[in-house]
Amino acid sequence: MIKGKSLFRLLNYLKPYGGLVAGALIMGILGAGISLIFPWLVKIIIDRVLIQKDLLLLLFITFGIVFIFFIKGLTSYIQNLWVSKAGFRVITKLRSELYQHIYSLSASFFQENPTGDIISRMTNDVTNIQNLFSHTFMNIFMDLLILIGSIGVCFYINWKLTTLSIVVFPLVGLSIDYLGKKIRGASHLLQSKTAVLTQLIERTVSGIKIIQSYVSGHYEVEKFEKENELNFYLAMKQAKAKALLTPLVELVSSVGLTIMIWFGGREVVFGKLTPGGLVAFLGYIATAAAPLSHISNGIQSLQQSLASAERIFEILDTAPRIQDLPESVPIHSVNQEINLKDIYFSYGGEVILKNFSLQIPKGEKIGIVGPSGAGKTTLLNLLLRFYDPDQGRIEVDGVDIRKIKMSSLRQQIGVVLQDSLVLGGTVRENILYGNLNASMDEVIDAAQRAHAHEFIVRLENSYDTDLGDLGKRLSGGQKQRIAIARALLKNPPILVLDEATSSLDPESEDYILDTIHNHIGKDKIVILIAHSLRMVKDLDRIVLIKDGEIQDIGAHQELLKNSSYYYQIFGRDL
Numbered sequence: 001m002i003k004g005k006s007l008f009r010l011l012n013y014l015k016p017y018g019g020l021v022a023g024a025l026i027m028g029i030l031g032a033g034i035s036l037i038f039p040w041l042v043k044i045i046i047d048r049v050l051i052q053k054d055l056l057l058l059l060f061i062t063f064g065i066v067f068i069f070f071i072k073g074l075t076s077y078i079q080n081l082w083v084s085k086a087g088f089r090v091i092t093k094l095r096s097e098l099y100q101h102i103y104s105l106s107a108s109f110f111q112e113n114p115t116g117d118i119i120s121r122m123t124n125d126v127t128n129i130q131n132l133f134s135h136t137f138m139n140i141f142m143d144l145l146i147l148i149g150s151i152g153v154c155f156y157i158n159w160k161l162t163t164l165s166i167v168v169f170p171l172v173g174l175s176i177d178y179l180g181k182k183i184r185g186a187s188h189l190l191q192s193k194t195a196v197l198t199q200l201i202e203r204t205v206s207g208i209k210i211i212q213s214y215v216s217g218h219y220e221v222e223k224f225e226k227e228n229e230l231n232f233y234l235a236m237k238q239a240k241a242k243a244l245l246t247p248l249v250e251l252v253s254s255v256g257l258t259i260m261i262w263f264g265g266r267e268v269v270f271g272k273l274t275p276g277g278l279v280a281f282l283g284y285i286a287t288a289a290a291p292l293s294h295i296s297n298g299i300q301s302l303q304q305s306l307a308s309a310e311r312i313f314e315i316l317d318t319a320p321r322i323q324d325l326p327e328s329v330p331i332h333s334v335n336q337e338i339n340l341k342d343i344y345f346s347y348g349g350e351v352i353l354k355n356f357s358l359q360i361p362k363g364e365k366i367g368i369v370g371p372s373g374a375g376k377t378t379l380l381n382l383l384l385r386f387y388d389p390d391q392g393r394i395e396v397d398g399v400d401i402r403k404i405k406m407s408s409l410r411q412q413i414g415v416v417l418q419d420s421l422v423l424g425g426t427v428r429e430n431i432l433y434g435n436l437n438a439s440m441d442e443v444i445d446a447a448q449r450a451h452a453h454e455f456i457v458r459l460e461n462s463y464d465t466d467l468g469d470l471g472k473r474l475s476g477g478q479k480q481r482i483a484i485a486r487a488l489l490k491n492p493p494i495l496v497l498d499e500a501t502s503s504l505d506p507e508s509e510d511y512i513l514d515t516i517h518n519h520i521g522k523d524k525i526v527i528l529i530a531h532s533l534r535m536v537k538d539l540d541r542i543v544l545i546k547d548g549e550i551q552d553i554g555a556h557q558e559l560l561k562n563s564s565y566y567y568q569i570f571g572r573d574l
């Protein structure tokens with residue numbers, strides 16, 4: 001079934017380019033008309049030039065053919081150009097809309113939709129729609145014109161012969177279609193099995209260290225061999241069906257043709273059709289056959305493109321779960337405090353944070369500590385409004401953050417994430433992300449305060465070194481220091497560091513501690529999510545979390561005196 005709603009929605013995108021599309025359609029009609037002239041020329045050549053020996057007409061036709069081909073080429077060129085221009089404009093717009101929309105979507109959307117799926121919608125599905133605009137639409141239009149035109153002329157030449165062919169040729173078409181389906185079925189299966197092979201290779205390449213260290217290569221090789229053999233079997237099955245297709249099609253077609261020639265020949269002999277008329281008739285049948293076989297492919301690719309359009313519109317129609325309210329106001333600084341009031345939160349299932357209240361005044365450096373899964377990162381997610389609490393609220397300077405413009409709220413917070421993401425591009429670009437207007441001196445200053453400068457200048461191109469795909473060439477600690485430099489360059493009133501559980505060596509920890517205690521303004525709020533005692537013991541306060549609730553809170557000395565949980569967490573280090 002054709003997905004009508006998506007089709008109309010897509011066509012709406014074409015509206016601003018209506019002139020181009022109309023022009024392309026006119027060119028298409030001209031081109032189709034010209035294609036229909038050729039068999040008729042053959043009729044004239046046979047009946048008037050060859051039988052009546054009209055040499056002047058032959059000369060005229062010969063030059064005419066060159067002229068007709070020239071016009072046909074010109075219409076086809078203009079048509080393709082215009083239709084492509086309109087199509088590419090639509091695709092460019094759609095892609096921009098998608099990109100901007102994705103950027104605005106809430107964290108929950110990315111949680112619920114696998115990254116691969118989102119990327120595939122933005123790339124493969126957009127390409128499918130591109131095909132629709134650049135050729136599918138126009139091909140279907142041209143095919144229909146040529147098909148209807150050829151059958152019309154056939155009726156004009158000889159209605160009996162045409163009626164007969166309308167009975168015979170669809171039978172030929174059906175048998176060809178049946179074979180085609182068999183091949184398609186085989187190649188679908190082959191494709192999915194080839195994908196399995198690719199996955200196996202991918203798994204081996206990316207997991208080569210584990211495979212080699214567990215000496216489990218033979219197991220992987222066996223699995224690969226099995227899939228490879230299956231691939232061979234399926235490829236042969238497909239090859240057999242393909243090899244059979246042409247002879248069978250020719251055989252079936254020749255039966256149809258024989259019937260035509262027998263009946264048409266009798267019409268010529270009885271003087272009801274000229275010899276040229278019969279040849280032209282067969283020419284028109286051949287002209288009609290091509291679009292007939294294309295149309296089913298065209299409709300299939302139309303369906304495919306519309307399925308893609310649906311997948312794209314699904315994203316465009318997803319409203320961000322977390323949005324600014326009409327009355328949201330921007331903030332420009334944090335002058336007093338962050339206040340978490342009685343927060344309850346779950347990601348949909350189990351409750352992660354319960355009855356969570358915490359006040360952090362300006363200038364405080366606070367540590368958040370607790371076992372893995374206790375809900376520490378979730379606090380950060382709520383503060384940044386990636387999610388909203390189910391109950392309770394977070395206030396900044398007494399204003400509920402749901403009433404603060406989201407972009408201005410995030411502007412006040414510098415984050416160094418647990419898996420300190422380094423984006424592609426150079427070191428300088430990565431740090432500049434914190435403040436695109438910063439000067440090179442400011443970039444270097446931020447890097448120095450983050451203890452990143454020393455290793456950056458040792459890289460082959462210093463600040464201009466390309467970090468490659470997600471900074472694969474850096475160690476965990478180095479990535480973290482670049483991320484800290486980025487946050488420092490942003491110079492926000494609130495800085496949150498979500499420390500990786502295991503990736504930091506003591507030296508990196510020392511660097512971060514030095515940055516926190518000596519290179520961040522005294523008026524900043526620093527929230528450090530940490531796993532080791534040395535990271536938190538000199539902070540103003542430490543919050544101990546257990547199962548989403550605050551268990552104890554205080555400075556190191558107080559906790560030493562009063563908190564058994566503190567001993568439980570850091571027992572060995574105390």
Ligand SMILES: Nc1ncnc2c1ncn2[C@@H]1O[C@H](COP(=O)(O)OP(=O)(O)OP(=O)(O)O)[C@@H](O)[C@H]1O
Pocket residue numbers: 111347352370371372373374375376377378379418501
């Ligand atoms: N997007 C999510 N959807 C569903 N559950 C989630 C999501 N993110 C985290 N969780 C769950 O919420 C709980 C708290 O996770 P959170 O990341 O806040 O813990 P954490 O204390 O920061 O842990 P770690 O120290 O390991 O980083 C965990 O049980 C986790 O599995």
